[in-house]
Amino acid sequence: MKRLVLAVILLASCGKTTPPPEESPLVALAAKATALQPELVAIRRDIHRHPELSGAESRTAGVVAERLRALGLEVRPGVGGHGVVAILRGGRPGPVVAYRADMDAVRGDEPPGREYGSTVPGVQHVCGHDVHTAIGIGVAGVLASVRERMPGTAVFLFQPAEENIQGAEAMIRDGAISDPRPDVIYALHSFPFPVGTVAQGAVFAGLDQFTLELTGEHSTQEVGQRVLTSLSRLGTVAPLKSAEQVAPHLADLQRPDSAYATAVYMNVKLGAAGNGNVLVRGSVKAGADAMYPRLRQAVKELVERELGATGYQLSFRDSVFPSMASDPRVTAEAAPALVEAIGEENVLSIHRTHIYSGEDFALFLQRVPGTMFLLGVANLERGILGAPHFPDFDVDEESILVGTKAMSAVVWQRLSQG
Ligand SMILES: [Zn+2]
Known part of the structure; x- marks a missing residue:
């Protein structure tokens, strides 16, 4: 308070008016994410209605490519199968930051009666990749809106065939991270944490x-x-087979x-x-x-x-598939942006291996320093447990906005660091 009084006196004595406080660039990014939210929900629901198994993501890839072209990105389809690489060049020099989203669905029939339920018998999005794809398009949309003042280059990798752990390898073989070569890479996965939260530093088991x-x-x-x-x-x-088993597992991952x-x-x-x-x-x-x-x-x-x-x-198998371990340094460096975007109380930290799933994002992390975030998609009050691969898996779609805000902030902050 004393300092404030002094500042006021000094300003008054200089005869100047107080300059407006400089607004964090993340405020504009968050506003853009909010504006995009209805469209992103519509994209998620469209992809959810038309799920495609690993290696067969032609329609989903088409939706992604069309959206990204409309945003003015350089789009390269057909990378490692149905993979899409899209490049957003900023108006200022800076690093290359990659963001990866997976697109494929899995076998199974979801519970009937959802207004955006699968129209493909025996195929469903129960791992949240429809949400990941929508958020990837959202992050591209947010950053494209500030491209003139964006430093560096953002590379978006929309990956097919994650569920059979073949897509990342195929995309890498096809040059997805060769030109330009990313300095860092991020991704996110749906998880049964409460909607509004994001956990940093995910580790998934090998196989x-x-x-x-x-x-x-x-x-x-x-x-x-x-x-x-x-x-x-x-x-x-x-x-894990029931909601009762999920809660203690989530607590264990953070301990x-x-x-x-x-x-x-x-x-x-x-x-x-x-x-x-x-x-x-x-x-x-x-x-x-x-x-x-x-x-x-x-x-x-x-x-x-x-x-x-x-x-x-x-x-x-010929060789053990590696675990997906987030780089602790990259995770720590991303934390300030994450905190600013969603609030410190909503940032969780992972300390142990999630043993029930693998992630072929591991293969990107073998080549580029990076980290994976876990997006809270649960809303127990609405009956949404949010546990991937449970037959009744669904998400609170507010998580799409949270993920878009959080990932836009993380990518922007890293681009700004040079
Ligand atoms: Zn998944």
């Missing part, structure tokens, strides 16, 4: 997979079931001392090979990548103990 084909007299359902039961015991955590760093998630299923032999298929997810060699060894030893040396063929 190992094995196939055990039982041959000869071992090839029976009984033996398969017995081995499946034993292999399942290598897991230390059970899948540095929770046990997820050493957790193992085993998903083992019985099937049949083309020749009729019984197949045991497993996927293994670990709290840390360093655990996979030991887990492979444990699977081999267990199978040998159960079945002996012959009467089966056990094979693993």
